[in-house]
Amino acid sequence: MLIYNTLTRLKEQFKPIHEGHVGMYVCGPTVYGDAHLGHARPAITFDVLYRYLMHLGYKVRYVRNITDVGHLEHDADEGEDKVAKKARLEQLEPMEVVQYYLNRYHHDMALLNVLPPTIEPHASAHIIEQIEFIKRILDAGFAYISDGSVYFDVEKYNNVHHYGILSGRDIEQIRENTRHLDGQNEKRRSIDFALWKKAAPEHIMHWPSPWSEGFPGWHLECSTMGTKYLGEQFDIHGGGMDLIFPHHECEIAQSVAALGHPTVHYWMHNNMITINGQKMGKSLGNFITLEQFFTGEHELLDRPYSPMTIRFFILQAHYRSTVDFSNQALEAAEKGLQKLNETYHRLQTLKATDAAPDIAEIKTLRRQCAEAMDDDLNTALLIAQLFDSAKIINSVHDGKMTINAEDLTELNSVWQTYAIDILGLTLSDSGDDSNTAQAYKGAVDLLLNIRLKAKQNKDWATSDQIRDQLTALGFQIKDTKDGFEWSI
RNA sequence: GGUACCUUUGCCGAGUGGUUAGGCGCCAGUCUGCAAAACUGGUUACAGCGGUUCGAUUCCGCUAGGUACCUCCA
Numbered sequence: 001m002l003i004y005n006t007l008t009r010l011k012e013q014f015k016p017i018h019e020g021h022v023g024m025y026v027c028g029p030t031v032y033g034d035a036h037l038g039h040a041r042p043a044i045t046f047d048v049l050y051r052y053l054m055h056l057g058y059k060v061r062y063v064r065n066i067t068d069v070g071h072l073e074h075d076a077d078e079g080e081d082k083v084a085k086k087a088r089l090e091q092l093e094p095m096e097v098v099q100y101y102l103n104r105y106h107h108d109m110a111l112l113n114v115l116p117p118t119i120e121p122h123a124s125a126h127i128i129e130q131i132e133f134i135k136r137i138l139d140a141g142f143a144y145i146s147d148g149s150v151y152f153d154v155e156k157y158n159n160v161h162h163y164g165i166l167s168g169r170d171i172e173q174i175r176e177n178t179r180h181l182d183g184q185n186e187k188r189r190s191i192d193f194a195l196w197k198k199a200a201p202e203h204i205m206h207w208p209s210p211w212s213e214g215f216p217g218w219h220l221e222c223s224t225m226g227t228k229y230l231g232e233q234f235d236i237h238g239g240g241m242d243l244i245f246p247h248h249e250c251e252i253a254q255s256v257a258a259l260g261h262p263t264v265h266y267w268m269h270n271n272m273i274t275i276n277g278q279k280m281g282k283s284l285g286n287f288i289t290l291e292q293f294f295t296g297e298h299e300l301l302d303r304p305y306s307p308m309t310i311r312f313f314i315l316q317a318h319y320r321s322t323v324d325f326s327n328q329a330l331e332a333a334e335k336g337l338q339k340l341n342e343t344y345h346r347l348q349t350l351k352a353t354d355a356a357p358d359i360a361e362i363k364t365l366r367r368q369c370a371e372a373m374d375d376d377l378n379t380a381l382l383i384a385q386l387f388d389s390a391k392i393i394n395s396v397h398d399g400k401m402t403i404n405a406e407d408l409t410e411l412n413s414v415w416q417t418y419a420i421d422i423l424g425l426t427l428s429d430s431g432d433d434s435n436t437a438q439a440y441k442g443a444v445d446l447l448l449n450i451r452l453k454a455k456q457n458k459d460w461a462t463s464d465q466i467r468d469q470l471t472a473l474g475f476q477i478k479d480t481k482d483g484f485e486w487s488i
Numbered sequence: 489g490g491u492a493c494c495u496u497u498g499c500c501g502a503g504u505g506g507u508u509a510g511g512c513g514c515c516a517g518u519c520u521g522c523a524a525a526a527c528u529g530g531u532u533a534c535a536g537c538g539g540u541u542c543g544a545u546u547c548c549g550c551u552a553g554g555u556a557c558c559u560c561c562a
Contacts, residue, residue, distance in 0.1 A: 009492095027562070038562045045562095082560075167557075173490055174558070218560080240562030245491095247561090271493095272556070281561055316511070317501060322494080322555070329500045332512035339511085342526080372502095380502050384510035391528085398519090398527055460521060467523085478525045485525085 023230035027239035148198030148212030167245035356402035
């Protein structure tokens with residue numbers, strides 16, 4: 001498989017450090033607000049990567065962190081912790097806020113059919129490890145203590161290593177272009193960043209450390225927890241493109257400073273989701289939460305969109321391209337998904353014909369799907385392959401083509417593997433095989449069979465009554481050549 | 489201002505040095521008691537200007553427009 005590595009800006013052949021095993025770390029959410037469409041993108045992108053790696057037979061340890069401390073508020077000069085600020089506003093315990101938003105995040109992710117990672121570590125639960133990590137950086141001489149806070153000495157680091165290796169910058173540029181913020185007099189240079197920050201008296205969240213009562217710096221948790229759970233070297237680190245600088249750059253610097261070598265082999269970054277051409281983000285205030293998408297309650301939304309529509313919408317574009325949100329684009333995605341869905345159900349009903357000739361497209365389908373995924377997760381191309389095979393399914397369904405048992409089995413298997421297991425599309429109707437559901441389905445079938453009989457007797461009054469009243473109840477009735485299909 | 493990236497047919501969105509992306513929409517047809525739906529077929533574009541090349545949407549340069557990062561951010 002080829003993976004685009006931000007570090008080299010090339011597609012590289014993926015080769016795990018330990019054969020058969022993959023360690024991947026993805027930057028998770030800061031839980032001080034509801035997840036929006038932008039959060040869905042990395043979650044889904046790396047969910048598909050996780051699924052695909054497992055499909056390829058790897059045993060994957062997937063770590064996605066929860067940031068519940070340490071991110072400084074932009075407009076809070078005194079370095080107030082984001083979570084703490086929100087907590088005071090809402091008169092809640094900080095951990096109550098964290099838990100509240102984390103529960104909601106998990107709920108949204110489950111709706112999007114995003115598999116949970118294998119480890120979901122909290123920054124707040126790794127304060128000790130982060131302190132130990134800082135000690136190692138101090139011991140290596142790449143950090144200094146200033147008034148109870150600890151800062152990373154970027155210049156000193158850059159004399160030995162390359163600060164800017166990931167983002168393609170050099171220290172001179174950064175120095176020239178860094179804004180001069182207030183309250184930075186503790187730092188030797190503006191480009192230095194905090195490893196430990198002394199808490200101001202009004203801070204709610206703080207922990208003891210050798211330097212002060214305070215909290216860890218913005219970038220430390222990922223270096224610490226990544227190496228703790230995946231080792232001093234691991235395969236993949238993912239996140240949004242906006243994290244390349246400074247977050248991931250600092251992460252590299254911290255790890256190299258503490259350990260003496262880089263930790264990550266492949267850096268992967270998903271692109272942004274835009275709204276009217278502009279990045280959708282918390283700080284810009286132009287985001288739409290996932291819940292709003294599901295309910296349709298937002299002034300920019302014409303109507304609700306299902307979680308699967310959102311997932312499909314995101315997967316229809318390559319993860320390194322920007323995707324622009326619009327109602328029109330979402331409607332198009334919804335209809336496309338619906339078509340895929342119906343075709344999949346039709347596939348389950350197809351009957352094989354013994355004498356049917358082999359279908360060439362089916363022989364190559366699996367390989368084409370694999371090639372799409374192997375080329376840096378080209379889910380858009382994979383979906384196009386599925387749509388191509390949909391034509392075959394529909395032609396057989398319409399009786400315009402026949403299919404032999406071998407081809408039918410293969411077709412089913414490919415759809416199961418690529419559409420359901422790897423893309424994670426939920427195509428099964430309700431998946432509900434309970435007695436209640438079976439009875440209910442049976443009852444609708446019964447009604448529609450009565451209607452079918454009425455139609456055969458040209459009793460249009462009865463036939464239309466059944467159709468119209470079921471439609472009024474929210475059913476979609478589709479007449480087919482020799483019967484009917486329905487959905488709700 | 490610096491750095492990186494982008495500009496594909498009505499819309500969304502892949503990809504490629506010479507051959508069909510795909511979806512939505514639209515048009516035509518099939519099916520049909522009516523309606524709906526479905527299905528089939530059609531719908532050939534790569535910002536502009538130069539250059540390299542037998543040949544460029546694809547490589548290089550310039551111009552225009554846009555985005556991201558440089559500050560918390562997915």
